[in-house]
Amino acid sequence: MAGxxxxxxxxxxxxxxSGRSELQLAAEAVFAAxxxxxxxxxxxxxxxxxxxxxxxEIALARxxxxxxxxxxxxxxxxxxxxxxxxxxxxxxVATGAAEVVVCYRAFNERSGQRxxxxxxxxxxxxxxxxxxxxxxxxxxxxxxxxxVAMFAQRYMHRYGVKSEDFGRVAVAMRRHAANNPAAxxxxxxxxxxxxxxxxxxxxxxxxxxxxxxxxxAVALVVTSAERARDLRRTPAMIKAAAxxxxxxxxxMTSYYRDDMTGLAEMGVVGRKLWEISGxxxxxxxxxxxxxxxxxxxxxxxxxLGFCARGEAKDFIRDGxxxxxxxxxxxxxxxxxxxxxxxxxxxxxxxxRQIRGTSVNQVPGVTNILxxxxxxxxxxxxxxxxxx
Amino acid sequence: xxxTQEAEGHERALRELADKIIAQGEGPRLLTxxxxxxxxxxxxxxxxxxxxxxxxGPDAIAPPAMIxxxxxxxxxxxxxxxxxxxxxxxxxxxxxxxxxxxxNCEHTYHRHLVxxxxxxSTTRMSDLSGLKKTALGDGYFVTWNVxxxxxxxxxxxxxxxxxxxxxxxxxxxxxxxxxxxxxxAVNRDTAFFWEGARSGELRIQKCxxxxxxxxxxxxxxxxxxxxERTYAVAAGTGTVYSYVVHHHPPVPGRETPFAVAxxxxxxxxxxxxxxxxxxxxxxxxxxxxxVVFQAMDDELILPMWTPGSPDANA
Numbered sequence: 096m097a098g099x100x101x102x103x104x105x106x107x108x109x110x111x112x113s114g115r116s117e118l119q120l121a122a123e124a125v126f127a128a129x130x131x132x133x134x135x136x137x138x139x140x141x142x143x144x145x146x147x148x149x150x151x152e153i154a155l156a157r158x159x160x161x162x163x164x165x166x167x168x169x170x171x172x173x174x175x176x177x178x179x180x181x182x183x184x185x186x187x188v189a190t191g192a193a194e195v196v197v198c199y200r201a202f203n204e205r206s207g208q209r210x211x212x213x214x215x216x217x218x219x220x221x222x223x224x225x226x227x228x229x230x231x232x233x234x235x236x237x238x239x240x241x242x243v244a245m246f247a248q249r250y251m252h253r254y255g256v257k258s259e260d261f262g263r264v265a266v267a268m269r270r271h272a273a274n275n276p277a278a279x280x281x282x283x284x285x286x287x288x289x290x291x292x293x294x295x296x297x298x299x300x301x302x303x304x305x306x307x308x309x310x311x312a313v314a315l316v317v318t319s320a321e322r323a324r325d326l327r328r329t330p331a332m333i334k335a336a337a338x339x340x341x342x343x344x345x346x347m348t349s350y351y352r353d354d355m356t357g358l359a360e361m362g363v364v365g366r367k368l369w370e371i372s373g374x375x376x377x378x379x380x381x382x383x384x385x386x387x388x389x390x391x392x393x394x395x396x397x398x399l400g401f402c403a404r405g406e407a408k409d410f411i412r413d414g415x416x417x418x419x420x421x422x423x424x425x426x427x428x429x430x431x432x433x434x435x436x437x438x439x440x441x442x443x444x445x446x447r448q449i450r451g452t453s454v455n456q457v458p459g460v461t462n463i464l465x466x467x468x469x470x471x472x473x474x475x476x477x478x479x480x481x482x
Numbered sequence: 483x484x485x486t487q488e489a490e491g492h493e494r495a496l497r498e499l500a501d502k503i504i505a506q507g508e509g510p511r512l513l514t515x516x517x518x519x520x521x522x523x524x525x526x527x528x529x530x531x532x533x534x535x536x537x538x539g540p541d542a543i544a545p546p547a548m549i550x551x552x553x554x555x556x557x558x559x560x561x562x563x564x565x566x567x568x569x570x571x572x573x574x575x576x577x578x579x580x581x582x583x584x585x586n587c588e589h590t591y592h593r594h595l596v597x598x599x600x601x602x603s604t605t606r607m608s609d610l611s612g613l614k615k616t617a618l619g620d621g622y623f624v625t626w627n628v629x630x631x632x633x634x635x636x637x638x639x640x641x642x643x644x645x646x647x648x649x650x651x652x653x654x655x656x657x658x659x660x661x662x663x664x665x666x667a668v669n670r671d672t673a674f675f676w677e678g679a680r681s682g683e684l685r686i687q688k689c690x691x692x693x694x695x696x697x698x699x700x701x702x703x704x705x706x707x708x709x710e711r712t713y714a715v716a717a718g719t720g721t722v723y724s725y726v727v728h729h730h731p732p733v734p735g736r737e738t739p740f741a742v743a744x745x746x747x748x749x750x751x752x753x754x755x756x757x758x759x760x761x762x763x764x765x766x767x768x769x770x771x772x773v774v775f776q777a778m779d780d781e782l783i784l785p786m787w788t789p790g791s792p793d794a795n796a
Contacts, residue, residue, distance in 0.1 A: 215663045215734045222667075229666030230698045233784055234756045235733040236742040237664070241726050245744060249724035252767045295739075298727035298762075350744045351698065351752050355724060 099185040100323040100330035101478065103132025103316030104443040109279050109434030112206040113310035121150045121201035122158040124312035132316045133327030134195060141166035141193030143183045145176040145200055145437065155199065166193035172346065174385060174468025177438030178476045182336035184317035194318060200439040201312030209308055213237045224346060231348050240305050240388065242347035243470055244297040247390035249355040251299060254405035258299055261389040262290035263411045265303045265431055268386060271418065272428025275454050279307060280432045304389040306430040313439035331449040331478040335371035339363030340472035347470045358391065358398045361466065364475040365399040372477045374462060376400040381448055381457045382422055383441035383465040386429040391469035418455050426455035438467045445478050492577045493613055496622065499573050500610035503566045508604040510563065514552040518544050518599040526551060546591040549630055549638045553603050567607050567626055579621050579646040586643035593637055603630045621647025662778035663734040671701045674713055679783045684716040684773050686751055697751040718773040720745040723752060727762040741765045745787055759788040
């Protein structure tokens with residue numbers, strides 16, 4: 096990834112009902128990102144999104160006036176794709192396949208197809224994924240909250256973790272979001288008591304362990320470090336980008352390997368990021384950790400080497416993830432607080448932290464880690480300031 | 483006799499009876515079981531949530547919509563004389579039209595009634611429809627008119643219609659069940675498992691060459707690349723390795739809350755299934771369980787888990 100940078104970020108508002116099509120959301124976010132970068136649609140020659148995105152690259156190109164495309168690709172595995180889109184874009188730029196690549200994710204995930212709802216069709220598909228799901232869906236184990244809860248229960252049992260330990264993540268994210276005007280939960284912090292009183296979704300997860308569902312779009316512009324020097328914004332250098340899947344990997348249900356208390360795939364991503372960047376956890380001044388459900392924030396802290404196994408609860412209890420903590424996590428409020436844009440809004444926040452323009456700016460951020468969807472094959476980034 | 487001939491025979495007989503009863507006109511004028519009564523007015527107004535002051539106090543009048551109440555038999559039925567209309571219902575019942583659902587009721591009121599008035603009523607059948615096909619089943623609509631009198635002057639009238647239908651034949655639950663909506667995808671690599679469940683066996687894929695056990699199964703042995711697949715029948719015991727209790731959102735084909743567990747088998751593999759026969763709140767990690775096979779519909783049988791140690795099973 097050497098010599099590539101994130102030079103533009105753009106987003107729509109984050110809502111529960113956008114009132115417009117997903118393609119329109121995508122187009123608006125791309126315009127915003129290009130304006131931010133000081134680039135025109137005609138400069139773009141590559142597009143990357145999620146396999147799950149409903150907007151084809153060519154459809155988006157038609158809407159925003161992008162002409163010839165020399166690179167387009169998609170990344171699979173739900174929210175695990177987030178940093179993967181940037182990884183693909185950076186590789187395209189690094190190899191010369193394209194010069195300016197836009198990564199995008201747009202959906203009406205709240206007002207349209209909601210991921211949190213059971214989908215009876217998932218188990219019946221004759222694909223390898225359908226067969227994989229068939230060991231779980233017939234038993235009613237078929238929502239993301241339920242899949243995560245199964246890991247969380249074992250993790251709690253193994254390390255003596257309490258529901259309150261998960262709750263502290265939600266409280267921190269909502270505290271950060273309360274100061275972020277772009278966040279859905281702007282000025283709406285919660286207490287640990289609120290968390291404990293919120294209804295069960297799937298035990299051991301309360302409602303406030305689960306991130307919100309959102310409508311919105313985010314777009315990111317990737318180009319070469321060289322070109323970045325001439326652009327409007329301070330570039331966020333892509334110091335490392337990686338994807339990862341672990342042995343015995345499944346989509347959200349890797350219950351048949353190891354002790355079920357880690358996230359092997361995130362370990363793969365972490366090791367690769369440190370290897371590529373030559374950096375280590377102690378070099379990070381902040382982190383964007385994928386937070387669709389609170390328990391996996393703890394697991395990630397451990398898997399990525401910020402604390403030892405079973406100690407994330409203590410790290411968090413000691414204020415480690417607060418803005419002034421040892422490792423400020425998700426200063427924008429994360430998906431629990433800002434919006435659920437499948438991890439892409441977190442990458443935008445990482446860029447702001449490098450630029451020094453976040454509403455919850457962590458002082459002196461020269462390196463920041465970003466992760467993508469947990470429980471699925473995933474991805475990660477290390478972004479940093481230009482030398 | 484064919485079904486059609488039988489139906490035509492029914493229709494003819496019922497039509498003849500209906501014509502005869504309708505021709506009889508009004509039946510006998512019967513004194514209602516109780517006079518218009520202040521206490522009953524009070525109860526009715528309370529039950530209906532009707533706070534109209536005209537139904538209260540010493541000058542109360544009877545709510546007009548109460549008119550049928552004055553003719554009701556009360557809990558002890560059978561004292562009332564038989565009406566011609568009863569012959570109609572009996573004839574329908576005899577021919578299998580035993581179901582009943584009221585469809586229309588129209589009242590006309592000529593004046594208010596006051597406590598102490600004694601009423602009589604007459605009943606006159608006015609129509610029998612042809613045989614109708616309805617969502618409830620085939621049946622006939624029966625219509626009759628009731629007139630209430632006070633001192634020989636009509637004070638209220640009612641047109642009442644109901645459907646007497648032949649209930650659709652209820653299928654025995656074991657004969658045909660509603661398909662369970664959460665069906666597994668099954669292919670040639672996994673069919674042995676589901677066939678096993680149907681025959682009461684919990685099957686674990688076993689490599690035909692190196693003997694390795696594996697769940698969930700797949701086409702190639704990850705240890706030795708063999709595609710020679712066989713299976714072992716599990717002892718059917720295990721322990722809860724992890725579990726969840728699902729509350730929200732609702733899941734098709736399921737009642738919440740329900741428990742799902744990852745169960746560790748003594749054979750060395752894990753499998754996911756519901757824990758049944760135990761309140762979800764009582765499920766815990768380490769709990770011994772044994773397999774039970776639960777029929778979800780006519781085709782699908784799912785292995786599930788019930789509390790119990792191997793000893794309890796012996």
